[in-house]
Ligand SMILES: Cc1cc2nc3c(=O)[nH]c(=O)nc-3n(C[C@H](O)[C@H](O)[C@H](O)COP(=O)(O)OP(=O)(O)OC[C@H]3O[C@@H](n4cnc5c(N)ncnc54)[C@H](O)[C@@H]3O)c2cc1C
């Protein structure tokens with residue numbers, strides 16, 4: 001089987017995968033990082049969003065082998081166990097940005113990517129457009145949008161490179 | 165998804181050799197179309213040739229009256245490119261409207277034109293602007309490139325290396341997206357070039373992207389939304405499916421074309 005070497009949440013990983021193994025399968029099944037979810041497996045819902053070399057991608061629509069040599073950050077990489085939550089996570093908690101929580105890891109990884117691209121002052125329409133590829137079946141989005149605006153402001157000045 | 169052998173060649177010659185050696189091999193660019201296709205088992209290549217490391221397929225460059233975009237340039241890179249924003253802002257806006265941010269981070273212009281999805285956005289820009297598609301073998305003009313549903317002039321062992329767009333006088337793209345998939349139900353790219361006007365429609369045609377000569381002639385005389393107000397696009401050859409009937413798509417083409425002309429006029 002082909003071998004792959006990459007960094008996941010700051011940790012070097014070296015393992016064997018099949019050609020067809022998806023990045024999300026590598027993360028969830030080989031590495032047991034089950035915070036990254038699979039909602040649709042058809043590239044629609046965004047529950048599987050992780051950062052690859054600093055950019056949001058759908059981990060169900062990328063082969064593990066395409067991440068050879070890459071720096072991957074998952075929701076687990078935002079705040080180590082026991083440490084304070086990442087400002088975006090904290091904003092979701094404060095603003096009731098989740099109900100069942102299934103979509104939340106993807107929402108948060110997408111939101112941080114949005115802040116990285118668009119800055120800390122995000123209006124509602126920028127946030128809603130940024131969430132084009134993320135579905136939530138519970139909240140009706142209002143509080144997600146509120147959470148992201150608050151989280152973006154809270155990230156100001158705290159250049160905390162996600163799990164570097 | 166069936167398994168396959170995975171290759172990651174470093175140059176075009178090696179990629180082409182792999183394609184020639186394996187009859188059922190397939191190229192992969194961003195994988196944003198191909199991976200979903202593999203999952204549905206609509207394709208089952210024996211070998212997958214990842215173009216990520218192939219030299220010479222990246223970068224955006226202004227070359228006199230043209231903008232050349234490497235095949236592996238992502239939609240996000242085109243959307244954010246200062247060169248494209250300055251020379252052909254409508255193209256940057258088109259790229260920004262493809263799918264969602266995660267798809268734009270991986271999907272590429274080469275993959276999009278090679279795939280020629282009848283609802284994809286880039287084919288409208290390529291055809292309306294009169295771009296050229298460069299491959300490892302030759303240069304193909306937009307008029308000769310798109311051959312129907314998911315069909316192009318590419319030979320089985322041909323690799324798109326870049327797309328070269330002439331800079332227009334004015335241009336704009338208007339897309340009426342399917343609210344669920346974000347693909348175009350009808351998208352119209354209008355380009356006023358130095359010597360003529362071209363209008364290309366995506367999302368609506370049964371055999372993919374097409375031009376609307378009647379609108380082109382009218383806009384050539386006078387580049388104004390009013391010029392095409394009375395031009396009706398026939399329903400024949402338009403898609404009818406659960407998302408929209410042909411008559412509705414025909415109507416949308418008129419509306420999107422007029423809006424595109426207005427946007428092009430405003431942009432300059
Ligand atoms: C959720 C979602 C929403 C989307 N929405 C839109 C949308 O609104 N508008 C739109 O236009 N598209 C949309 N897309 C498609 C997206 O733009 C794809 O990125 C694009 O169609 C294919 O590009 P790719 O780089 O991912 O190609 P791949 O999926 O890697 O390849 C596609 C095909 O092209 C071939 N190919 C790739 N590169 C080359 C090359 N250099 N030379 C020859 N052949 C090549 C491959 O063999 C394959 O057959 C969407 C996709 C998803 C998943």
Ligand code: FES
Nearest residue numbers: 039040041046060
């Ligand atoms: S699981 Fe990847 S987009 Fe839904």
Ligand code: FES
Nearest residue numbers: 099101136137138
């Ligand atoms: S909180 Fe349940 S899907 Fe979003």
